Amino acid sequence: MTQSISDPNGLEIVDSDVQLEPEGVAPAPAAGLALADGVSSIPMQARGDPNGEGTVATLSLAPPDVAEEQASAPPIPIPRPIPVPIPIRRKTVSGRYRSSTVGFQLELRVDVDGATKLNKVSGDYYSVSGSTTAYFGSWRIAAPTVSVSATTVTVEGIAECTWNTAFTKARITIPRVLILQPQANATLTWFNAAGAQGATYVCAWESSAFRTIQWEQDSVTGTVPFVSYDTGSLPQPASSPARTLSVVTAFAEARIQLLTAGAPNVITNALAGADARWDEAELHAAMQANFSLWANVPQWKVYTLVATKFAEDGVRGIMYDASGVNQRQGMAVFYDAIKGADAATQRAQLRTYVHELGHCFNLLHSWQKGLAQPPQPLGPNGGLGDLSWMNYAWKFQPPAPAPGGEAAYWAAFPFQFTASELAHLRHAMRGHVIMGGNAFGTNAAEVDPLLFADREVDNSDLALELKAERSYLLGAPVVVELKLSSTSRKPVRTHGRLHPRDGLVHIAVQEPSGRVKAYRPLMPRCADDAQLLELDEQRPSAYESAYIGYGQDGFTFEQIGTYRLRAVYVADDGSSVVSPTLTLRVRSPLSPADEEVADLFTVDGQGELLYLLGSDAPALAPARAAMDEVLDRHPDHPLAVFARLVQGVNDERTFKTVTSDKTLELRSARTDEAVGRLGSVIEASSDGGGVDNITLNLVMRRLARAEAKAGDVDKATATLQAMPRAFADKGVKPSVVKVIATQAKQEKARLLHEVLGQTGDDGER
Amino acid sequence: MRVEVENTGASPVPCVGVLDGSESGLRYPRWAPVVRRGSETVARPGPVEDPLVGPLRRADVVTLSPGGTFDPTSAEGGRAYLPLSTFAAFRPAAPGRYTFELALDTREPEPERWLGRFGQGTDAERAGLLMAVRRIPAVLLVATVDVDVG
Structure with a gap:
């Protein structure tokens, strides 16, 4: 067995834990039943329960022929029973499968039959190493060929993968089983373009849901979370049967399983601040504090907060997690805007909950899909004609001359997502849909390469x-x-x-x-x-x-x-x-000293210290200690100048610290230390080494300030007056030296004003 | 209801049409439609659903030369302009005179309120858009038209 961890499709053999039934062998029939010939001629029926109801086969039940046994008996005319074909059900094969955890684990989603089939298959690979599992990549086949025999469903097609592989042709075989039998395993085999076989995965049935998400919901004091709505309460399209829909069952109809998780907490409205309105930052903070499953990573977990009201009037709900690295982990609904017990209000509440959760799955508004990165096709009339959870009722506008608006929407809305939205929910590449994955509305790379072209x-x-x-x-x-x-x-x-x-x-x-x-x-x-x-x-x-x-x-x-x-x-x-x-x-470091200094310059907090040019912040104490160590142990190292720069600039400033008991502490400038360290930086930079010219400019001005603060105004003035000559000696262009001379003059005026309280036309004493 | 904006001045004028959220007042520019029958308002934008409005993009900023016109609801040229749903969905319930009113409000001092909530592109694109928004004149323009329904 050979394995290549860079391409799960190219592995020769992957799984031996799950027994594969040979192709073409019919599964054992249920007791007392036999499959009649001709089953395969019966077309697939798309009807009924997406969780199991599927194709129909016929079975002939023939009683024993008793005629010969009764030959000696008087002939009594007995009506011969007419064989009655009794339909038996076969399970659909669509759903989620998973291979065992050897090397790569495959989550396989087969979506080729059932009432809401999309005729797609997709999968995610997870790399399993020891006791850790990491996501590897995703693939999908947008339009596979599906063939159904009496015993097997076979799905074939070319996959789009998120990693480079030559093995992109997939064949999936799934034995068909009767309704009382357990679901059979699905077997996926990869091939390359030349027909060479790659990896084979045997995946056990996991669920009729294509994705499973843990959903945690909290509410703010005084609000009432939505429970359910009977779609028969108000007129609805004939194609939409009356049923009771909760948020969970609305997603279940899309074959997305929401598992309620975590204890439903009641949160004080005080978190909304003094205005008692929730803005996005407050909602995000509430999520971090109360979402027990929260983590700043991609994960199939989502949070809902039933809040009171948003910062802006009238807003019904929001997916507030639309910035930062791991977006789309939480949404809120605003009870004050959506509350009410009448049927129309309950119906609108259901729509708001499902709609906002849809955003957490990275679904855009119906008319926004063209704004996605990359753009997605819009539905009818620029998307405004979509009959979807993701449209607004009042914006609904089918192509003319059909009427639009809220009444028209509810008259035609069957309480479902569109086919393209379902395809996204079920089969989008993992990062595009998982909460905390790609940014809302995008699956683009980190940097637009065209920006810098x-x-x-x-x-x-x-x-x-x-x-x-x-x-x-x-x-x-x-x-x-x-x-x-x-x-x-x-x-x-x-x-x-x-x-x-x-x-x-x-x-x-x-x-x-x-x-x-x-x-x-x-x-x-x-x-x-x-x-x-x-x-x-x-x-x-x-x-x-x-x-x-x-x-x-x-x-x-x-x-x-x-x-x-x-x-x-x-x-x-x-x-x-x-x-x-x-x-x-x-x-690379060339000497042990280089190596040690490199280590000291990369300890935690050192980047902040360099960026800020020093700080007294307690959290940066280890970084300051590392700077001290650079100067103690390697005072002549070329990088020691940066330690002196950071310390010298920080010494020169007065530093404010808020203590743990919320009091403000002021640390005065340490002028003697600043003068010594900044002077050393200037000296080290005078012969081509040290810091760059612009930083040197800053250092000379800071040195002058330290000297002035120490009471030596003459020395400060001399330092500033020396600046143009110092840079001219370094070969800086005359036009730049002229700018530096102006800066020195302005700095001198500022110093005299700040330190001595003097004013003058141009700062000259 | 057809809408047209004309630059009646002597200098070029940058302008932006009806964007996602413009009609609800969630973002700038605001395009506020309303239909009245007498003193009664019979149509106005629906409730604000959520603030996740789409981005402003460079293609959405048009520069009208003097005498130039554009349709702020037309998505031609790759613009993300939307029809005014209030007007599009309105059906008069009874005969009479209806007044259609449309207000364009660009008087927002914070250019960030034009940018939308997602799909903001790179920092450089965002900075460029803020520059472009700052050049849009701050105005409140109102147009009305009466329609008699027999």
């Missing part, structure tokens, strides 16, 4: 450039310089928000593995003013530097290898100016 036309008159060192020791802070230039002879006015934290410059990073991710700054901020600048002959470029070694997703450069970076600047007119690709390399 070269523009075919660029008339923005602007150019963007990224600069950095060619290589960095593992653990070294990666700081990039962003340069925005005019490409026009005429002055160009634009905004000067070049730092990624302002949200108008975005940086894509291609890792050594080839994976592309967007750098997300740790603390994005709103740029309230445009910081307008004019680029002209006097000032052709603007500069900014940004530490991008750490962001919301952790360390950006934690692997050794070559990285490729591109940035995009969003101009005032919406133009996207894309930089050329910058390549940088992260290299």
Whole structure:
């Protein structure tokens, strides 16, 4: 037996735990019954119960022929019984199957018969290793060929898979069993295009439901969760039989099983805040606090909160978990907007619950499907004509001349999802439907590759450039310089928000593995003013530097290898100016000291400390200790300058800390330490090493502030006055040196005002 | 009911048609339709169901040159514009004079309230859209038309 863990379809043999019945051998009939010939000529019947009722076969029950036994008896005319064909039922094969847990476990969903069949099959693979199981990938066959014999249902087709495999042709065989027999196993065999056989999976019957979800529901004090609605209470279409529908049974009709889970808690409305209205953040916090099954991972678990009212008037419900990484885990309904005991209100309540839960499965509104990523086809009249839980009753508008609106919707709505929605619920790739999977409305990649592609036309008159060192020791802070230039002879006015934290410059990073991710700054901020600048002959470029070694997703450069970076600047007119690709390399530690320093620069919290340029936060104490250790044990290491930078900048500031008893503590600036450390950074950076020029600019100004705070205003003034010369000596362009001179002058004025309370025309003493 | 917006000024004007949630007042621009018969309101947008309104996209922002027109309910050109359901579903119950009124309100100081709740695309796309929204003039325009039903 050979196994390849990279392709579950290519395995030769997978499962030996489940006994497979040879193809073509009929299952043992139920006691006393025999299958009549000609069964296979009876067409499949789509009728009745989706949970089991299926095709009909005929059985002839013939009594013993007694004529010969009674030959000697007087001939008494006995009416010969006419064989009566008694229909027997065979089970449908549609439902969920699962292979045993050897190597790869397969969840197989067969959807080829029964009243609501979609003629599709799909599956999810789970990689089983020891006692851990991890999702591997999904596949589906959109339009398989289904053939039914007297004994077997065979399904064949080409699968779309979420991973690369040559084995995409599937054949599934399922013995047909009588209604009283247990469901038979389904056997899936993969083939490649040449017909070579790949893996075979034998899957035992699991459920008539295609998915099973644990559903936890809590309510806020004073609200009453919905129970059920009798669809016969009000007029409905003839095709929709009267039945009692709860949220659970409404999904069961879609063959999605909701298992109620967790204790139904009653939550105080105080969590909604002083306004007693719930906004999305409060709902999310309530979910995290009360959803006993909650975790920030994809999982088949969903939460409902019956709340009082939403922040905006009239809203009936919301799937509030539509941002962040693991979305769609919770929804709420707002009792004040939906309450009422009359039939129409109960009917509308049912619709709201099912509708919002539909969003948790990543179903969009009927008219929104064209907005999905990638877009999905819309139903009739741009989707407004869908008779679906996901349409709005008042927006219902079938193609003209049929009437639309709420009355028309309820007159025609059969209390169900559309076929395409059912296909999504039952057969979408796992990440597209599971709660906490793909973002709401999308199954797109993390980064739109087109965003960072070269523009075919660029008339923005602007150019963007990224600069950095060619290589960095593992653990070294990666700081990039962003340069925005005019490409026009005429002055160009634009905004000067070049730092990624302002949200108008975005940086894509291609890792050594080839994976592309967007750098997300740790603390994005709103740029309230445009910081307008004019680029002209006097000032052709603007500069900014940004530490991008750490962001919301952790360390950006934690692997050794070559990285490729591109940035995009969003101009005032919406133009996207894309930089050329910058390549940088992260290299291995060469010495034990390198290795130790790299370790110290990557301890927990170190990224935050570098991003913030120091902090007194108690949670970052281990990171501060690591910085101390760098300076104690490796004071001459090239990366020690960053430890001095972080400590020096933090020493210079007054730091506010909120203690555990909610009191505010102020730590005064440690000016002596700041002067010493920042001075060392400047010294280390004077000969081509140390920090980049833009950071050096910041350090010199911070040093001047520390000196001024220490009372040595003359020294502070001298430090600032030395700035232009220092950068000119480093070979910085005269136009930039001129900007630095202006910055130094402005800083001097600010210092005099803040530290000494002096004012002046231009800050000159 | 056909709707047309015309730029009667001398400069180009960016504008956005009826987006998901515009008719319910859940997002900007707001397009508020109402039908009246005398002093009685006989049709208005239905209840706000949920706030999960779709994204604003670059294609949804049209720039009207002076004298230019567009139909804010037409999805031509890949725009995500929607028909006004209030007008589309309205059927007069009795003869009489009906007044159809449509108000366009773009007076929202926070451009984020134009963007919708999901499908926001990349940060760069979002930033670009905010820039575009800031250029849309803040106006309240109201149009009415009377229809006699015999």
